[in-house]
Amino acid sequence: MRLLQYAVVAVLLFASATIAQTPDPAQRQAEAAAVTAEQQEEETVLAEGEGRSEVFGYCTACHNTALIRRSAFTRERWDELMDWMTEKHEMNPIEGEFRDTIVDYLARHYGPRTRGPRGGNPFLN
Secondary structure, three states, X not given: OHHHHHHHHHHHHHHHHHHHOOOOHHHHHHHHHHHHHHOOOOHHHOOOOOOHHHHHHHHOOOOOOHHHXXXXXXXXXXXXXXXXXXXXXXXXXOOHHHHHHXXXXXXXXXXXXXXXXXXOOOOOO
């Protein structure tokens, strides 16, 4: 397993060095996107629960799961984001039960984080 991690790091470092030498910003961006696309994610990186498959399948068509996993929105905000992505990024609109499944999953597993009694500092809790 460690050997695989070292290999991935080596490939990323090599790709970064190659991309950095390319003078054209558009070409650098395209090459960086290609490197990122090669890194396949699995559904299991998302929290287990009803709606995980739907979220993974629908959302990763446009972005990786890191965007989801680092977010902490209320249900209302997740719901607003569905409309925003449709309007600004031409995402296919989702409605009805399918939308509820996705928004409920996101709110349940990636909702606002609670802070500990010491402000969320992991070294003080």
